[in-house]
Amino acid sequence: MKFSQLVAPTLREDPAEAEIVSHKLLLRAGFIRKLATGVYTYLPLGLKVLNNVTRVVREEMDRAGAQEIFMPVLQPAELWQETGRWKQYGKELFRIKDRHERDFCLGPTHEEVITDLVKNSINSYRSLPVTLYQIQTKFRDEIRPRFGLMRGREFMMKDAYSFHPNEADLDREYQNMHQTYCRIFERLGLKFRVVEAAAGLIGGGYSQEFMVLAETGEDEIFCCQACDYAASRELLEANVCPKCGSSKYELIRGIEVGHIFKLGTKYSSKMKCVYVDENNQEQPMVMGCYGIGVARTAQAAIEQNHDKDGIIWPMPLAPYKIAVVPVNIEETEQREVAEKLYRAMSGEGGGVSVLFDDRDKRIGAKLKDIDLIGIPIKVIVGPKGLKEGKVEVKWRRDGKTELVAKEKVVEWLAQSL
Ligand SMILES: Nc1ncnc2c1ncn2[C@@H]1O[C@H](COP(=O)(O)OP(=O)(O)OP(=O)(O)O)[C@@H](O)[C@H]1O
Ligand SMILES: [Mg+2]
Ligand SMILES: [Zn+2]
Structure with missing residues (x-):
């Protein structure tokens, strides 16, 4: 979505x-x-x-x-x-x-x-x-x-x-x-x-x-x-x-x-x-x-x-399990990487339910909305990480973050879900 x-x-x-x-x-x-x-x-x-x-x-x-x-x-x-x-x-x-x-x-x-x-x-x-x-x-x-x-x-x-x-x-x-x-x-x-x-x-x-x-x-x-x-x-x-x-x-x-x-x-x-x-x-x-x-x-x-920031859904209840968020949707590379991850995670025959944040808004405002909604995992696609070929995975519940290679993140998340 x-x-x-x-x-x-x-x-x-x-x-x-x-x-x-x-x-x-x-x-x-x-x-x-x-x-x-x-x-x-x-x-x-x-x-x-x-x-x-x-x-x-x-x-x-x-x-x-x-x-x-x-x-x-x-x-x-x-x-x-x-x-x-x-x-x-x-x-x-x-x-x-x-x-x-x-x-x-x-x-x-x-x-x-x-x-x-x-x-x-x-x-x-x-x-x-x-x-x-x-x-x-x-x-x-x-x-x-x-x-x-x-x-x-x-x-x-x-x-x-x-x-x-x-x-x-x-x-x-x-x-x-x-x-x-x-x-x-x-x-x-x-x-x-x-x-x-x-x-x-x-x-x-x-x-x-x-x-x-x-x-x-x-x-x-x-x-x-x-x-x-x-x-x-x-x-x-x-x-x-x-x-x-x-x-x-x-x-x-x-x-x-x-x-x-x-x-x-x-x-x-x-x-x-x-x-x-x-x-x-x-x-x-x-x-x-x-x-x-x-x-x-x-x-x-x-x-x-x-x-204080919003809901923290237990995984089985979450309306979307993952949100894919490009820091700036106007940047071609970020948009393309994010879109590709979104499609791969959603999968042909179902996959997991993923929300793709394609809004042209400041990153802070986007993350705030996603935290309010309570989505358990955010995959943030930003310029710093992309320089090393990585994206940031962040958990809603404990705020833990990890940098994961963009080619590996789909499989990596599929395993940790
Ligand atoms: N008005 C209501 N709104 C939403 N859920 C309700 C409502 N009334 C009951 N439920 C839910 O339906 C379940 C089964 O209904 P039951 O008749 O046992 O409720 P109840 O004993 O009347 O509940 P309560 O004491 O809260 O009024 C309840 O355990 C509760 O979770
Ligand atoms: Mg009653
Ligand atoms: Zn007793």
């Missing part, structure tokens, strides 16, 4: 609407723009990051044996009345009427829809267990939409649902999802903690939250100092650790990026989602559900990875 053509409107000043650094940086670096409260457009850079999260999520969910589907956003009220959540959900549910005055809602979550689907598609123990997931837009009319993508009213979620013949099989899949979530957040380069949580409106039995550690997080995490127990604040009625009885704990803050639940038969019994077992007896299916806030995860990564 040529920088001169990239739609990434950067802002010089901190936007007034943003309170936390990750939100400020997403706006300032031109990743997102607000349409209405809690409703955002993803600009090209923002969408690339979002797609990087969903790619890792897809790979790991598929590897774990889950199958991807895509359910409707528009959901008939009847399903929600069956489970009683049409009343319970209150104002957070976006409700609408069609032209025949029939009630619908925009899905804040999909337990009702998936339970209805499985009820009508699976009847026998032979077809169980099954885990289905989707990556899709959710709608919640939050009381306090804020912090940009962290708490939106329209936001991207990966939600998965599993169906089992019994509790033991649910426990097995719950552990499988637990490990899958750990792999996803590790691959994305995040520091996180798994904590025991209250189940809230989705409900059922046991649940755990995946918390990205950050000072600005909305959630408080109780960490026992005597053992490895951690829980969300709302779960702890008495101020003692339920695992070891200790009352010494530390409170840290986090951002909830994932939530896994054992639902049991909460939905299947109300909606009569049953199967026939080996003895020809009808049994309710035992369910689990597993969510990841895709956009919240991307923004949480910024909260953990930034400095």
Whole structure:
């Protein structure tokens, strides 16, 4: 991609609407723009990051044996009345009427829809267990939409649902999802903690939250100092650790990026989602559900990875991994060397994603924009280096620089990526 053509409107000043650094940086670096409260457009850079999260999520969910589907956003009220959540959900549910005055809602979550689907598609123990997931837009009319993508009213979620013949099989899949979530957040380069949580409106039995550690997080995490127990604040009625009885704990803050639940038969019994077992007896299916806030995860990564100059993307999330920057685009040799490197790195069949800074701007201003955007590696093509046939490779995270022969740099970078 040529920088001169990239739609990434950067802002010089901190936007007034943003309170936390990750939100400020997403706006300032031109990743997102607000349409209405809690409703955002993803600009090209923002969408690339979002797609990087969903790619890792897809790979790991598929590897774990889950199958991807895509359910409707528009959901008939009847399903929600069956489970009683049409009343319970209150104002957070976006409700609408069609032209025949029939009630619908925009899905804040999909337990009702998936339970209805499985009820009508699976009847026998032979077809169980099954885990289905989707990556899709959710709608919640939050009381306090804020912090940009962290708490939106329209936001991207990966939600998965599993169906089992019994509790033991649910426990097995719950552990499988637990490990899958750990792999996803590790691959994305995040520091996180798994904590025991209250189940809230989705409900059922046991649940755990995946918390990205950050000072600005909305959630408080109780960490026992005597053992490895951690829980969300709302779960702890008495101020003692339920695992070891200790009352010494530390409170840290986090951002909830994932939530896994054992639902049991909460939905299947109300909606009569049953199967026939080996003895020809009808049994309710035992369910689990597993969510990841895709956009919240991307923004949480910024909260953990930034400095005074801008974002420092972990490599798997970076919208472009490398920026090729000629010091002066008007100088023929610099331009030609830079262009050649750009083409070689981008490669015919994909290669890595590279941004070519072809703008006619001062080098200082160009580097500033690239640092704000958070591109992990800069390849700077300047007159001094070229005299010795070299270009400068500079890492965003630690500022480390190396001079590398211009003929070798493509292969050299391919190896170090
Ligand atoms: N309003 C929102 N904006 C962006 N992401 C969200 C929002 N609400 C939830 N998520 C993400 O979706 C995931 C699964 O949804 P879940 O229903 O478990 O969230 P939740 O418990 O309501 O979250 P919270 O307590 O932050 O409201 C959450 O772990 C979170 O990462
Ligand atoms: Mg919520
Ligand atoms: Zn303890």
